[in-house]
Amino acid sequence: MSDLLIEDVLSGNPLAVSRSLTEVENDTAHGRQLLDQLFPHTGKAHLIGITGAPGTGKSTLVNALVRHFRRPPEGSPGRRIGVIAVDPSSPFSGGAVLGDRIRMQDLAGDPDVFIRSTASRGALGGISSTTSGMVEVLDAAGYELVIVETVGAGQAEVEIARLAHTAVVIEAPGLGDDIQTIKAGILEIADLLVVNKADRPDAHRAVRTLQNMLELPGTSARDRLHHGPGAVLPEEEQQPQGQLPRWEIPVLTTVATTGEGVAELAARIDAHREHLQQTGGWKRKEQDRIKSELDALLQRRLVDRWKSSPQSENYQLVLDQLVNRQISPQRAVDWLVKGKES
Amino acid sequence: MSDLLIEDVLSGNPLAVSRSLTEVENDTAHGRQLLDQLFPHTGKAHLIGITGAPGTGKSTLVNALVRHFRRPPEGSPGRRIGVIAVDPSSPFSGGAVLGDRIRMQDLAGDPDVFIRSTASRGALGGISSTTSGMVEVLDAAGYELVIVETVGAGQAEVEIARLAHTAVVIEAPGLGDDIQTIKAGILEIADLLVVNKADRPDAHRAVRTLQNMLELPGTSARDRLHHGPGAVLPEEEQQPQGQLPRWEIPVLTTVATTGEGVAELAARIDAHREHLQQTGGWKRKEQDRIKSELDALLQRRLVDRWKSSPQSENYQLVLDQLVNRQISPQRAVDWLVKGKES
Numbered sequence: 078m079s080d081l082l083i084e085d086v087l088s089g090n091p092l093a094v095s096r097s098l099t100e101v102e103n104d105t106a107h108g109r110q111l112l113d114q115l116f117p118h119t120g121k122a123h124l125i126g127i128t129g130a131p132g133t134g135k136s137t138l139v140n141a142l143v144r145h146f147r148r149p150p151e152g153s154p155g156r157r158i159g160v161i162a163v164d165p166s167s168p169f170s171g172g173a174v175l176g177d178r179i180r181m182q183d184l185a186g187d188p189d190v191f192i193r194s195t196a197s198r199g200a201l202g203g204i205s206s207t208t209s210g211m212v213e214v215l216d217a218a219g220y221e222l223v224i225v226e227t228v229g230a231g232q233a234e235v236e237i238a239r240l241a242h243t244a245v246v247i248e249a250p251g252l253g254d255d256i257q258t259i260k261a262g263i264l265e266i267a268d269l270l271v272v273n274k275a276d277r278p279d280a281h282r283a284v285r286t287l288q289n290m291l292e293l294p295g296t297s298a299r300d301r302l303h304h305g306p307g308a309v310l311p312e313e314e315q316q317p318q319g320q321l322p323r324w325e326i327p328v329l330t331t332v333a334t335t336g337e338g339v340a341e342l343a344a345r346i347d348a349h350r351e352h353l354q355q356t357g358g359w360k361r362k363e364q365d366r367i368k369s370e371l372d373a374l375l376q377r378r379l380v381d382r383w384k385s386s387p388q389s390e391n392y393q394l395v396l397d398q399l400v401n402r403q404i405s406p407q408r409a410v411d412w413l414v415k416g417k418e419s
Numbered sequence: 420m421s422d423l424l425i426e427d428v429l430s431g432n433p434l435a436v437s438r439s440l441t442e443v444e445n446d447t448a449h450g451r452q453l454l455d456q457l458f459p460h461t462g463k464a465h466l467i468g469i470t471g472a473p474g475t476g477k478s479t480l481v482n483a484l485v486r487h488f489r490r491p492p493e494g495s496p497g498r499r500i501g502v503i504a505v506d507p508s509s510p511f512s513g514g515a516v517l518g519d520r521i522r523m524q525d526l527a528g529d530p531d532v533f534i535r536s537t538a539s540r541g542a543l544g545g546i547s548s549t550t551s552g553m554v555e556v557l558d559a560a561g562y563e564l565v566i567v568e569t570v571g572a573g574q575a576e577v578e579i580a581r582l583a584h585t586a587v588v589i590e591a592p593g594l595g596d597d598i599q600t601i602k603a604g605i606l607e608i609a610d611l612l613v614v615n616k617a618d619r620p621d622a623h624r625a626v627r628t629l630q631n632m633l634e635l636p637g638t639s640a641r642d643r644l645h646h647g648p649g650a651v652l653p654e655e656e657q658q659p660q661g662q663l664p665r666w667e668i669p670v671l672t673t674v675a676t677t678g679e680g681v682a683e684l685a686a687r688i689d690a691h692r693e694h695l696q697q698t699g700g701w702k703r704k705e706q707d708r709i710k711s712e713l714d715a716l717l718q719r720r721l722v723d724r725w726k727s728s729p730q731s732e733n734y735q736l737v738l739d740q741l742v743n744r745q746i747s748p749q750r751a752v753d754w755l756v757k758g759k760e761s
Contacts, residue, residue, distance in 0.1 A: 109749050116747035130472045130592065184737060251474060251593065364742050371741060374752045379721040399713060400706050405458035407451050410716045414724060 089219045101210040108371040115217035120218040122223045126237035129247030134273045138333035145339050155323045159215035161225045209370040243270045243349045250279040275330035287328045431561045443552040457559035464558040464565045468579035471589030476615045480675035486682045499531040501557035504568045551712040581711045585691045587611045592621040617672035629670045
C-alpha cells in the first residue's frame with residue numbers, strides 16, 4: 078500500500094498527491110514515512126514565494142499567474158503547477174479557508190494544477206516544517222512550479238524567503254507608500270516587487286515609492302548579500318570569473334482582475350530562475366532552505382524527546398508554581414531540563 | 420551593580436528600564452538574571468495587544484491612545500504606559516526601525532511613557548520569548564498599561580492573542596471588506612475591532628462588513644470558547660453562578676490623526692479589563708500566556724543543550740548529505756539526535 082502510493086505520487090496522480098499532502102500536513106507517521114521516500118525525488122521544482130498584505134489582491138494574482146503558466150501564449154506546453162496557500166494561524170478553529178472553494182472554481186478540472194490551502198497553526202516553527210514537507214510532495218510529484226502563497230507581513234515572509242527560490246512581494250496603491258512599508262522590511266526579502274491594482278489612480282505613486290526605496294542604502298540587503306560589492310561570501314562560493322551578473326529587483330505593475338501585466342510578471346519569474354542557475358544562487362538557496370528545514374525538524378524532535386523523558390512529568394507542577402510566581406520562568410526551565418536543584 | 424539595577428528598574432528609572440530591555444532583547448546572561456529577579460514583581464500590568472495590517476494607521480492610533488491615557492479628560496491622574504512595537508522580521512539587517520524616531524517625537528520627554536521598538540528576528544519562537552521578557556520588564560517597572568504593537572496578519576497576531584489580556588485588531592476602509600479579511604482569521608483573536616481612518620467615505624461599509632462577520636457562525640471562536648453557549652471548559656473552570664456575562668466584541672471607529680473615537684476606544688479597553696477581572700478571564704489569560712512563555716523557553720533551552728552535545732558535531736556532515744539528497748530530512752534528524760544507526 079505504502080509503495081503503491083509512492084509510485085502514484087511520483088507519477089502525479091492527483092488523489093495520491095492529495096492524500097499525501099494531508100498526511101504530511103497532519104504530521105502523521107505515514108506522512109513522515111512518505112517524505113522519507115519522496116525526498117530523493119525532490120529538487121527539481123522552481124519554488125516561488127508570493128506574499129502580500131490583506132487587500133493587495135494576492136490570491137487573484139496567483140490565480141491569474143497560474144492561468145498564464147497553464148496557457149502560455151506561443152503554443153508551448155503549459156507547465157504543471159502546484160500552489161500551497163498558507164492561511165494565517167487560526168488557533169482555535171484550525172483555520173478558516175472560506176475563500177478556498179471560491180478561488181479554485183475556475184481552475185478546477187485542470188489535472189495539472191494542484192491548489193491546496195493549509196493553516197499555519199501558530200505552532201513554533203509552523204510554516205517551515207509542514208509547509209516544507211508539502212512543497213516536497215508537490216516537487217516529487219513533478220509539479221514544475223510550486224507557488225507558496227502567504228498573507229501578511231512578518232515571520233511568514235522571512236520563512237517564505239528561506240523556502241523559495243524566487244520571492245515575490247505584492248503591494249497595492251494606498252498601502253505601499255507610507256512609513257509602514259519601510260517598517261515591514263519587505264524589501265529585504267523581495268526578488269520581485271509587484272504593485273497590483275495598478276489601474277487605481279495612485280498606482281504610479283506606489284511604484285515610485287518602491288523604486289525610491291530600492292535605491293536607499295541598506296534596504297536591498299538580500300541582493301547585496303548575494304551579489305553586491307560589499308558581499309562577504311566564503312572563498313569557495315566566489316565564482317572565478319569575478320563579476321557576477323547582478324539581479325536588479327524590478328517593480329512591476331499588474332491588474333490581476335484583467336490579467337494586465339501578468340505575462341510580464343511570469344517572464345520575470347522565469348528570468349529570475351535563469352539568473353539563479355547562472356550565478357550559483359540556485360544551489361545556495363537550496364542549501365539555505367534545507368538547513369532551515371533541518372533546524373525546524375531537529376527542534377521539534379528535541380521537544381518530542383523531552384516530552385517522553387521523566388523530567389516532563391514535572392511540567393504541570395512547575396507551571397503552577399510559575400503562575401503563582403513562586404519561581405521565575407528561567408528557574409522553571411532549569412528544573413524541567415535538569416531536575417530540581419534547589 | 421546588579422541589585423542596584425533591579426531596584427532602579429522596580430522604581431521605574433527610565434535609564435535602568437532601557438538598559439534592562441536591551442539586555443533582555445539581546446538575551447544576555449545578565450538579561451536572563453534580571454528577568455529571574457524581576458519576575459516576582461510582575462503580574463500587575465494590563466497587557467494590550469494591538470495589531471493591524473500595514474496601512475491601517477496603527478502606529479498613529481497607538482500614539483493617540485497613549486496621549487489619551489496620559490491626559491484623561493476628568494483630571495484623574497494619567498497612567499504610566501509602556502509600548503513595545505514589534506517590527507517584522509528583518510533577517511539580514513536585524514530590523515529597520517526608521518519610523519521609530521518619528522513616532523516618538525511628540526511623546527518624548529514624558530517620563531511616564533516608555534516606547535521601545537524591537538525586531539522580531541524571525542527566530543523560531545521569536546515573539547514569545549524576548550517580547551514576553553520585555554513586557555515583564557515594563558510590568559515590573561510599574562507601567563500600568565503595556566501595549567504590544569505588531570504589524571501584519573499571521574503568527575504574530577496569534578502570539579499577541581496569547582500574550583495580551585486585551586487584543587485590539589485595527590482595520591481600515593478598503594482593507595476590511597474583501598475575502599482576505601476572512602482568511603486572515605483576525606476575528607478569532609480580537610476582543611475589540613477598530614476601523615481607523617473612519618473619515619473615509621467607505622468606512623461605514625468596513626464597519627458593516629465586520630459586524631456581519633461577527634454574526635457569522637464560527638467566526639468569533641475565541642468568544643465562544645470563553646463564554647458562549649457551546650463552550651466546553653474543564654469542570655473546575657466553570658463558574659458556579661452559571662451564566663457569565665458575555666463580552667460583546669465591539670466594532671469601533673477612530674480617526675487617529677484627529678483623535679476622534681480614541682476616548683471611546685480607551686474606555687472599551689478599560690471595560691474589557693473589568694470584564695476579564697469579573698469573569699475569571701484575567702487569570703485564565705495569565706495562565707495561557709505563562710504556559711506559552713514556558714514552552715518557548717523550554718524549546719530554546721533544549722536546542723541549546725543539544726548544541727553542546729557530541730551529536731551536534733555531525734551537523735555539517737549531515738547537512739551536506741541532506742543537500743546532496745543522500746539522506747532524507749527525517750533520517751538526518753534521527754542521526755543528529757540518536758547518532759548514526761544505519
